[in-house]
Amino acid sequence: MAAQIFGLDIGRSFIKVVQVKISGSSRSLVAVGSAATPGAGLRSEVKPELKQLAETIKTLVKNSKIHSNKCTVSIVEAQAVTRLIELPNLTDKELSAAINFEADQYIPLPIKDVNLQYKVLSRPQPGSGGKMAVLLVAAPKRVIEKYLEVVKMSGFSLSAVETESSSLARALSNKNDPPSLIVSMGASSTELVLIKEGNVFFTRSIASGGAALTKAIMTEFNLASKQAEEYKMAYGILEDKLSGKISRILRPVLEVVTTEILKAIDYARSHMGDQRLSGVVICGGSAYLPGLAEFVTEKTSVEVSLGDPWANFAKEGLILKMPGQGSFYSIATGLALRT
Template sequence: MKFRGREINAGTLKSLLKNPFVKEIPVGIDITNESIVVVELAPIKGQPGSAELVNLAITNTPENAVRDGEVIDPSRVADAIQQIWQENGIKSRRVITAVSGQAAIIRPRIKFPVIPIKELKEVVMHDAERYIPFPIQDVYIDFQVTGTVEEDGASKYDVLLVTAQKQLIDTYMETFRQAEMQLVSVDVASFSVMRAIEEKDQEENPEMLSVLVLIRGETTDLNVTRAGVPLFFRSIPLGSSTFIEVIASNMGVDLEEAVKLFDKVAIDIAGDEIYEDPMIEQASQEVRPLLKDLSNEIQKSIEYFHQSQQENARIQQMVLSDRGAKMKNLDLYLSHALGIDVEICNPIKSLTFDEDRFSLQYLTENATLFATAIGLARRGIDEL
C-alpha cells in the first residue's frame, strides 16, 4: 500500500524527510497507549523472504502520552524511544510505525473504471471525499487496486482506499523528530500483522475467508480477508486497555500492576482452570463481562459482513493478535461462542534467532504482542 498526497506513499505514509542515500534497514516500532514495542530484523543472505531477529524490546508507554491513536506528548514518548535505542544498542535511525483503530479509515472494494493507473490516481483523489468523513485536504490518502470485477456489463477495478488524518500522523512525525529518527513509513497495524504471519492456509485454500482480530490498546480491529486481500474492516471501541482499566478499577491496583495481571489472565472454559495466584484468578473473573461484550461485537461484525455479501461464502477461520490475544484460552472461548475455528498468530515461527540471546519461551509466550512490530520490521526489509 502507498499513501499518496504530499509525497506520502508506498503502502503507508512516507516522511517528508526521507534521505535516498541512507541504506540503514528501518526498525519496526509499534506504539499504543499501553506499550512501545521495537523489533529490528536483518535479511538472511541467499534466503529471499527470510529474516533474522536482531533486536527486540518493549517498554511501557508514558502514562497519558498516547490517546485515541494520537501521540499527545511527543516529548515523553521520544524520550522512551531513545532509551530503548540506547539500552539495546540499535544503530539504525530509520523507523516504520503503524496506526490502528479509528486513526485509519479503510474502505475496501470501491469500484472504479478500468483506466490507466495515472488517470486512476486522479479519479481516486477526486472521489475520495465521498468515502471519508473528513475534508480531503486534511487527510493522507493511499489506494491499491486489489482486483477486477464485472459490473453492469463493464470491467471495474476493485480498489482499497486508506486514509489517515494529517493532524494525527503529524504527531508521530514530531515524536520521531524529537527522538532524532527518520520516520520512513506509517502502516496500518492489521496490514502489518498480515505481513508478519505465514499464510499457509490461504495458499492451500485461496478462496477461504478468514478474519484477523487485533485486540490492542483502545480498540479491537477486525479485517476480513480472502487470499490476503482485505474485504471488510471494522474497529470496535473495546481493546486490551479496556480490560486493563477494569482490572485496575475493580481490584484497586495501579495500571502497571493491572497490565501484569492482564497478561496472565486465564479464561475458565469448563470449570477446571487451576489458578496458582488468587490475584490472577480475580483478574480473570473481572474481565468475563467484557469478554462477552467483545464476543457479541465480533459476532455482530461477522453477521453484518455475511449479510452484505452477494455470495454464500462464510468466514471459516479467525486469527487473534496483539496484547489481548495473550489471554489464555481466548481462542477456545471465541471458537465456542462464534462457531468457527480460532487460532493465535505466531509471527516468531517464521524468524531465525539466536537462542542464546533470545529465550524461545519468552518469544513464544509474547509472540502476539510483537506481531505488529515484526510486520513493520519485515516491511523495512522488503523495501530495501
C-alpha cells in the same frame, strides 16, 4: 543484510521495536524490544510529555541493539478511514487522476486534510464490464504530523506511515492463504481486520481492550492497578480459577468484542463469495489472556489461534530466547517487513 528500517509500534501501554533480516525467502529476527509507554503516550498534546515519549523510544532502540536510523510506524485504525470501493475498470493513470474525486464520496473528512493512499485489489476480466476493487486508506495529516514530530525528536527519520491493519496483514497472512479475521487486542483498543488474499478487506476498531479488563477488576475488588493486572494475567477468564470470580467480571467486558467479531464473521460470509473464513487469529498483548482463545471459539464456533508473525522465521538466535512472544510484536514485525 539487515533491513534498512525498523518497525516502531507506539501503543497506549507499550512501545515495541523490531528489526528483521530478509534474504531471498528467508527471514530472521535481528533485534526486538519493548518499553512501557510513558504518560499518555501519543495521546498527549503536551510538548514535554511528547519529548519524554521520544526519549523512551530513543533509549529502547539503543537497548534493543537496532542498527538503523529509519523507521516505519503505524497509526491506529480509529484514526484512519479504510474503505473498499468498487469502480469501473480504469487504467492506473486514469485511476490516479480520478482517485481524489472518487474518494471524496467515501471519506468523511475534507480530502485536503488527509493523506490518501490506495491499492488496487482486483480487476475484472477484460471486456466483462465488471468493476475493479480499490482499497482506500485516508489518515488525517495532523495525526501523521504528530508521529513525524515524535520520531524526529527521537533522532530517527520516518520512512513510511501505514495503518495497523496493513502491518497486521503483512505480519500474519500470505497471499495464498484462505481468508481470515485478525483480532488485535491491545490495551485501549481492539482492531478487527478481515484479510483476503493477503490484503485488508474490511477493518473495525473497538474502543476496548486490556485496560478495560484491568479496570473492571480494580473496580469490583477495590484493587490497585498493579494488583488487578496480576490477577488478570494469572487467572484471565478461566472459570476454574478463584471460583470463577475474576472470569465472572471479565467475561461481560469481552462480550463487546465478541459481538463485533460475530458481526465481522457475518460480513465475511456475505461478502466473500465462496471463499470460507479459515479462522480467527488473535494477537496483541491481550491475546495472552488465559482462556481467551477458548472463549472466542465458544462464542463464534470458529477456530481461533494465537497469531505468530515469526512462525516462518529462521529458528535461530533471538527468536529462540523469546518463545511464544511473537504475538505481542505482530504490528512491529509487520512494519519491519515493509519493503
